[in-house]
Amino acid sequence: MSKKILKLISIFLLLAVLFTGCSSPATQEEPQETAEEPGASTGKKILRTNNSSEPGSLDPPLAQGTHESWILENCFEGLMTFDENGNLVEGMAESYEVSEDGLTYTFKLRDDITWSNGDPVTAHDFEYAWKRALDPETAANYASILYYIKGAEAYNTGQGSREDVGVKALDDKTLEVTLETPTAFFLELTAFYTYFPVNKNVVESNPDWAKDPSTYVCNGPFMLVEWKHNDQIILEKNPNYYNAHKIKLDGIDLDILEDENTAWQKYLGGEYDILVDIPTSVVNQLKQENNPELEIGLMVGTYYYNVNPAIKPFNNVKVRKALSMAMDRETIVEKITMGGEIAAGGVVPPGLKDEKGEDFREAVGNLIEYNPEEAKRLFEEGLAEEGMTVEDFNSQGFVLLYNTSESHRKIAQAVQEMWRTTLGIEIVLENVEFQVKLDREQSGDYHISRAGWIGDFMDPMTFLDLWWSDSAFNDVNYNNPEYDALIRKAKSTNDQNERMAAMKEAERMLMEDMPVIPVYFYTQPYTVKPNVTGVFKVPVRYPTITYADITD
Amino acid sequence: MAKYILKRIALAIVTIWAVITITFVLMHSVPGNPFATENRKIPDNIMENLMKKYGLDKPKGEQYLMYLKNIARFDFGESMKQDSETVNQIIARGFPVSARLGIQAILIALIFGPALGAIAALYQNKAPDYISMIISIIGVSVPSFVLGSFSIQFIASKIDWIPIGGWGEFRHTLLPSIALALMPLAQFARLMRSSMLEVLGQDYIKTAKSKGISRFAVIMKHAIRNAILPIVSILGTTISNLVAGSFVIEKIFGIPGLGQFFTTSVFNRDYTLIMGVTVFYAIVLISMMLLVDIAYTLIDPRIRLTKEGH
Numbered sequence: 001m002s003k004k005i006l007k008l009i010s011i012f013l014l015l016a017v018l019f020t021g022c023s024s025p026a027t028q029e030e031p032q033e034t035a036e037e038p039g040a041s042t043g044k045k046i047l048r049t050n051n052s053s054e055p056g057s058l059d060p061p062l063a064q065g066t067h068e069s070w071i072l073e074n075c076f077e078g079l080m081t082f083d084e085n086g087n088l089v090e091g092m093a094e095s096y097e098v099s100e101d102g103l104t105y106t107f108k109l110r111d112d113i114t115w116s117n118g119d120p121v122t123a124h125d126f127e128y129a130w131k132r133a134l135d136p137e138t139a140a141n142y143a144s145i146l147y148y149i150k151g152a153e154a155y156n157t158g159q160g161s162r163e164d165v166g167v168k169a170l171d172d173k174t175l176e177v178t179l180e181t182p183t184a185f186f187l188e189l190t191a192f193y194t195y196f197p198v199n200k201n202v203v204e205s206n207p208d209w210a211k212d213p214s215t216y217v218c219n220g221p222f223m224l225v226e227w228k229h230n231d232q233i234i235l236e237k238n239p240n241y242y243n244a245h246k247i248k249l250d251g252i253d254l255d256i257l258e259d260e261n262t263a264w265q266k267y268l269g270g271e272y273d274i275l276v277d278i279p280t281s282v283v284n285q286l287k288q289e290n291n292p293e294l295e296i297g298l299m300v301g302t303y304y305y306n307v308n309p310a311i312k313p314f315n316n317v318k319v320r321k322a323l324s325m326a327m328d329r330e331t332i333v334e335k336i337t338m339g340g341e342i343a344a345g346g347v348v349p350p351g352l353k354d355e356k357g358e359d360f361r362e363a364v365g366n367l368i369e370y371n372p373e374e375a376k377r378l379f380e381e382g383l384a385e386e387g388m389t390v391e392d393f394n395s396q397g398f399v400l401l402y403n404t405s406e407s408h409r410k411i412a413q414a415v416q417e418m419w420r421t422t423l424g425i426e427i428v429l430e431n432v433e434f435q436v437k438l439d440r441e442q443s444g445d446y447h448i449s450r451a452g453w454i455g456d457f458m459d460p461m462t463f464l465d466l467w468w469s470d471s472a473f474n475d476v477n478y479n480n481p482e483y484d485a486l487i488r489k490a491k492s493t494n495d496q497n498e499r500m501a502a503m504k505e506a507e508r509m510l511m512e513d514m515p516v517i518p519v520y521f522y523t524q525p526y527t528v529k530p531n532v533t534g535v536f537k538v539p540v541r542y543p544t545i546t547y548a549d550i551t552d
Numbered sequence: 553m554a555k556y557i558l559k560r561i562a563l564a565i566v567t568i569w570a571v572i573t574i575t576f577v578l579m580h581s582v583p584g585n586p587f588a589t590e591n592r593k594i595p596d597n598i599m600e601n602l603m604k605k606y607g608l609d610k611p612k613g614e615q616y617l618m619y620l621k622n623i624a625r626f627d628f629g630e631s632m633k634q635d636s637e638t639v640n641q642i643i644a645r646g647f648p649v650s651a652r653l654g655i656q657a658i659l660i661a662l663i664f665g666p667a668l669g670a671i672a673a674l675y676q677n678k679a680p681d682y683i684s685m686i687i688s689i690i691g692v693s694v695p696s697f698v699l700g701s702f703s704i705q706f707i708a709s710k711i712d713w714i715p716i717g718g719w720g721e722f723r724h725t726l727l728p729s730i731a732l733a734l735m736p737l738a739q740f741a742r743l744m745r746s747s748m749l750e751v752l753g754q755d756y757i758k759t760a761k762s763k764g765i766s767r768f769a770v771i772m773k774h775a776i777r778n779a780i781l782p783i784v785s786i787l788g789t790t791i792s793n794l795v796a797g798s799f800v801i802e803k804i805f806g807i808p809g810l811g812q813f814f815t816t817s818v819f820n821r822d823y824t825l826i827m828g829v830t831v832f833y834a835i836v837l838i839s840m841m842l843l844v845d846i847a848y849t850l851i852d853p854r855i856r857l858t859k860e861g862h
Contacts (some may be wrong), residue, residue: 056634056635057634057636064589132584135603137601138606139601139605140598141587143601144595144598157600211635211637229636229645230808231806231808257718257806258806259806261704262717262805263706265716266717266719269709271716403590404809434588434590435588436583436584438588439584452590472595519796
């Protein structure tokens with residue numbers, strides 16, 4: 001009897017095994033990194049951490065987020081780079097000259113720079129890499145960051161030619177770059193990953209070079225030696241790197257583990273030396289314990305609400321300001337987000353410097369006030385100007401739109417409650433997937449919507465640029481000719497005094513008109529084990545582990 | 553039999569075509585595209601370049617026909633989000649991992665589930681019944697993410713031999729397999745209990761008993777064999793669900809399987825990957841159903857495939 005059942009079960013198992021393609025996963029002989037003490041058995045210093053997500057591509061122009069850039073920044077180096085103190089210094093470039101008008105940059109490359117395959121790094125590699133990133137067929141997601149170069153936008157949008165792009169290798173060691181307009185932060189841009197060089201010969205002969213570690217060629221402190229998709233990435237120190245003596249680590253092992261809680265358990269269990277994406281509850285707990293392993297890094301990012309000016313009464317500046325004034329941001333960052341975020345005092349986050357080297361945010365000062373009484377007064381005034389009452393407002397069923405996430409929901413609920421108690425208004429909450437939210441923002445189908453912006457470089461322009469009338473990202477259709485004039489002025493000169501003055505003025509003007517309501521500035525909490533030194537954070541980047549060292 | 557199988561295969565092809573068509577229409581009618589990112593929008597002209605690169609600028613009808621043509625050659629295309637791998641490579645890499653976990657889970661469930669259910673039925677309303685039903689209620693009602701996180705926090709981080717997530721050796725598969733198995737195990741136990749109770753009340757069991765066969769033999773030969781049929785009938789779906797992988801379990805334990813892509817591909821609007829994993833899952837499911845139907849005849853002679861459909 002049960003012979004047949006047995007037969008049946010064995011048929012199933014057999015077929016199931018067949019279905020798996022007879023492959024017991026090819027991981028039998030893995031090095032047992034789980035058990036490995038840092039530098040114990042092999043004497044090698046390997047930094048272990050989590051990269052959180054699978055990189056979409058490790059080809060520099062195709063990268064688009066921190067899960068790619070964190071690896072690229074360790075494998076590549078641009079003309080400029082960040083040194084072990086977080087300062088912007090010459091990288092592949094030995095020196096540079098800027099023309100009087102600020103439009104032409106001439107970079108001299110170092111003599112002792114080579115690719116990980118031994119080829120010398122030349123100016124031609126840079127020219128090729130930048131033009132490749134701009135090629136419409138490459139379809140680089142981040143191509144717009146190269147638009148400061150003359151002719152770049154035209155080529156990328158199919159209006160101009162490759163030859164007209166303002167980057168030219170005069171010889172193997174000299175690169176001449178012509179810009180569209182003076183760009184004070186251009187040097188920093190050359191440290192950005194879309195500006196990284198690629199090895200021209202390698203890329204031309206093998207378009208798939210970046211898909212496999214065996215053909216992956218880079219010029220930075222580390223090299224890619226293994227990439228197990230959705231599992232692990234292994235970097236090894238690049239002996240050909242000109243500054244190799246500054247690199248203390250022999251390698252970096254990065255897991256690709258999406259779940260923050262699991263990653264935190266691994267950090268606790270000593271399997272990671274540093275961990276960047278930490279669960280919010282843990283951050284809060286570590287903060288209360290004053291745990292020395294916790295660092296709260298600055299980030300160039302602002303969390304804000306868009307207010308749709310096409311809808312009455314949101315067209316009224318008093319109404320918008322009242323909504324802002326009724327928002328108790330300190331409570332939001334201390335009781336709700338709890339990840340060390342900073343209550344917003346404007347749109348430009350702290351960490352960016354002005355012409356005197358002072359913090360731009362501090363120099364401009366706090367432009368946002370929490371004042372319930374004034375909020376109520378302004379709100380009623382504004383409504384009256386639009387011929388509305390609070391009842392009219394409430395009967396409209398205005399919606400606060402956010403993309404589905406636990407933390408956005410909590411913040412939206414708090415704001416809803418603050419507005420209810422202070423202004424006596426009812427706002428409905430609606431969550432949709434972020435793609436649906438983007439779609440609705442673009443078509444103007446929203447009342448108030450949550451948004452966020454992460455800056456690309458350390459200049460206030462990375463934020464202020466968003467709201468000039470031509471900006472592709474100006475979802476609230478803010479259109480103020482005076483504001484535009486200030487932005488244009490700041491973009492027309494390399495004179496930091498003039499630029500910063502114009503931008504400070506612009507930010508004040510923006511917060512006076514309040515087309516968007518800033519909520520908080522993002523921060524980046526991360527934890528580092530006590531025996532790891534040399535980890536720091538440049539606001540615009542993920543924490544820098546390149547110069548880390550592990551002591552016993 | 554052969555004729556029947558041929559018929560089923562023809563039907564399967566039609567079903568897969570329907571799956572492709574419905575998925576295609578659905579995924580293109582949802583707002584969004586594969587290239588959007590949450591906190592940084594992409595300028596229109598760059599979006600155009602991207603659309604062109606992946607052929608999304610072509611009319612939908614043309615895209616659909618192209619897609620059918622490629623699928624006929626089992627070419628699922630390039631992933632739009634993951635440049636380093638094709639959809640075929642992603643499936644070929646992820647499925648063995650998910651399937652291994654799934655098979656281990658189904659083994660655990662098949663060994664313990666029916667046994668638990670049979671014991672519960674034999675000791676109806678006695679302690680063993682209560683204990684096994686409590687276990688199965690826990691199995692059905694505790695979500696796998698709770699179970700997964702719980703086992704990481706209280707088992708993996710306490711016992712050195714059991715790793716906290718990751719993939720590689722047998723010990724990596726232990727906790728996720730158990731976490732995956734609990735749900736089907738509980739289902740099997742409950743099904744087995746009720747069908748066993750029913751079978752035990754049947755005349756042929758009484759007849760068998762009255763013939764003087766030992767209680768053990770009656771249960772093993774007559775009761776279990778008949779009572780297990782309902783489990784066999786859901787086995788096809790259960791196996792395909794398990795071998796296709798679980799989003800939650802794979803995420804929590806950091807397992808590089810296929811399951812995560814069923815969810816993430818949709819969030820990412822990675823059209824080719826959505827289509828790839830959906831069609832692949834349809835194939836697995838349909839094959840499993842066919843196998844179950846064939847298997848049915850092996851244990852239950854009352855069912856004859858050839859008579860079906862008339």
